[in-house]
Amino acid sequence: MATTFEPDLISCATCGVEATTPLPAVCPICADERQWVPASGQAWTTQADLAARSVVTVGQVDERQWSVTASDVGIGQTMQVIRTADGVVLWDPIGLVDRGAVGFIESLGPVIAVVASHPHMYGAQVAWSRALDDAPVLISRPDAGWVQRRDERLVEIEGAHRLAEDAEIVTLGGHFAGSLVLHWTSGADGRGVLLAGDTIMANPDRSSVSFMRSYPNRIPLSGSTVERMLATLGERSYSRLWSNFANAITEDADRVVAASAARHIGWVTGAFDDAT
Numbered sequence: 001m002a003t004t005f006e007p008d009l010i011s012c013a014t015c016g017v018e019a020t021t022p023l024p025a026v027c028p029i030c031a032d033e034r035q036w037v038p039a040s041g042q043a044w045t046t047q048a049d050l051a052a053r054s055v056v057t058v059g060q061v062d063e064r065q066w067s068v069t070a071s072d073v074g075i076g077q078t079m080q081v082i083r084t085a086d087g088v089v090l091w092d093p094i095g096l097v098d099r100g101a102v103g104f105i106e107s108l109g110p111v112i113a114v115v116a117s118h119p120h121m122y123g124a125q126v127a128w129s130r131a132l133d134d135a136p137v138l139i140s141r142p143d144a145g146w147v148q149r150r151d152e153r154l155v156e157i158e159g160a161h162r163l164a165e166d167a168e169i170v171t172l173g174g175h176f177a178g179s180l181v182l183h184w185t186s187g188a189d190g191r192g193v194l195l196a197g198d199t200i201m202a203n204p205d206r207s208s209v210s211f212m213r214s215y216p217n218r219i220p221l222s223g224s225t226v227e228r229m230l231a232t233l234g235e236r237s238y239s240r241l242w243s244n245f246a247n248a249i250t251e252d253a254d255r256v257v258a259a260s261a262a263r264h265i266g267w268v269t270g271a272f273d274d275a276t
């Protein structure tokens, strides 16, 4: 059984995002058109309840990169933990803070940031910060209104934000107005890694990606938005891309993203209508 630090902390049972009292009638993140409230209605849970039923797993992904998952918590995201040149970064923090995982992360060195790609992935971000020496929790300014647990540890960022000598956070927007990616140039043996959340979603075929306003409710983004996202990403080079659920593009990811963007733009602008 997992053990945790703030047993009474409440979070949404569906999305796993931490909340504070007085609780709203429905979690605003789940009530939004990009997510969903279960047919059984809104439910809340606590860190103690989650810890009692969840199994937390830490795995090594690559050199200086680890994944942390918690079974039966929120939508089941994978937290990526990377050790940059200037310290450790937690990306897309899971909704349960586990003492064992905290001990492991502490052994990697000081944590310089806890950061979620977008509000669906906020998880227990403030609780992770509190467990890890009050590391700053970076919030993309356009999405700041979605934060359900306000805290002095939150730091708003905008545009391109240099995190470490070898790591930069870039605001691409799209899925959320402030959706982020993290470009880690020294990752994958120096070939470069993009942590993409669902700003850019690696597909099951492992050779293409998608760009959507909502994945569960299947709302597409426009061609011009995808074009703008690619332009913002610019010439940054990366061979691997990781999305929310440990789904990844493991080779030539920057070329895969460019080709998938061209395909997406073709479909939404009618270039392939003769095939429908």
Ligand SMILES: [Zn+2]
Pocket: 012, 013, 014, 015, 016, 017, 027, 028, 029, 030
């Ligand atoms: Zn929720």
Ligand SMILES: [Zn+2]
Pocket: 118, 120, 121, 175, 198
């Ligand atoms: Zn999302």
